[in-house]
Amino acid sequence: MAKRFTDSKIQSLKPTNKRAILFEDGGRGFGIRIEPSGRKSFFLEYRFGKGKERRNRVLTIGKYPRVSLTKARSIASQSLAHVEQDVDPATQKQTLIIANRDALSVADLVAEYIEKWAKVKKKERSWKEDERLLKKDIIPAIGRKKAKDIRRRDIVLLLDEIVERGAAITANRVLAVTRKMFNFAVGRDIIDASPCVQIPAPSKENRRERNLSEDEIIVFWDKLRDAKMSEEIRLALKFLLITAQRKSEVTDSEWKEFDLEDKWWT
Incomplete structure (x- = not known):
């Protein structure tokens, strides 16, 4: 007979050659x-259903110590309250697992935003710039995460990394397109709220009218032909002039971003 569980009691439990099961308070x-x-x-054993349909059910709560004793006990208490309301917690958990499995990742959201909004609403050069920024700075950092799980802190830390590499203005552009993308997600009921709300631009910009x-x-x-500089710098300056891109975008670019066959910088 097991008394009320404690962390020290659980930690002292030793495995045997067969599965052991202990219930709190015996x-x-x-x-x-x-x-x-x-x-x-941890698990919860309970009975659910009415009349002849009433059956023993088992809800697996989670592994210890990943799920703490306090958390597990709280989940068990909430689950029993659901049973009282004729809600089966095991079925409810499975529904949540399926919903989470089917939820869009950030990479999926980027693709949907580009196809369903950017390509429809923007000129080609503009939507390609959105796509380039998202593929370069968003997907590598948070692309595998579920869009619904992204928090404001995730975006802030991501922008900090861009600023720290010396691309403060690029961070502004990434924030702008990311905010637009998450607003798009809210409008399509992919997420409930945008994680970009109340995030200020990382850098102040000086508008150049000249x-x-x-x-x-x-x-x-x-x-440029006779200027005293390396050939690399001479070509970079010509590239800046031809493309009208920001200095940081050119200096931070990588060969994998260039499609020489189709003549696109993505």
Whole structure:
């Protein structure tokens, strides 16, 4: 007969060559299994249904110590309350597992945003820039996570990393497109709320109103030929002028972003 569980009591339980089952206070209901491998997991045994349909049911709560004793006891208590309301906690758990399995990952959301919104609402150059930013900075960092599980802190830390690599203005652009994408997700009932709410732009931007005239562009291009600089820098400056991209975007770019056959920078 087991008394009320404590952490020290659970930690002292030793495995045998057969599965051992202990119930708290020696009764039925909340218990713990000890497998021959040494794995310990909490469970709840209960009866559910009415009349002839009433059956014994078992809800696996979770492995110890990943699920703490306090947490497990709380889940057991909530589950018994659900039983009183004619809600089967085991079926409810399975429904949640299926819902979580079917929930979109951030990478899935990026694809849907590009196909369903960006390509429809934006010009090609603009949506391709959205796609490039998302593929470069969002998918590698949080692409495998479920979109519904992303929190504001995840976005803040991601932006911090971009700023720390010396691309503060890029961080602003990533925040803008990420905010737009999560707003899109809210509108399509993929998530309940955007994690980008109340996140300020990481960097202050100085608007540049000055544009080079056609004659100035010609002079700049010609002077580059005799300028004292490495060929790499000369080509980078020409690339900046031709593409009108930000310096950080060019300096941070990688060869895998370039499709030389189709002549696209993605």
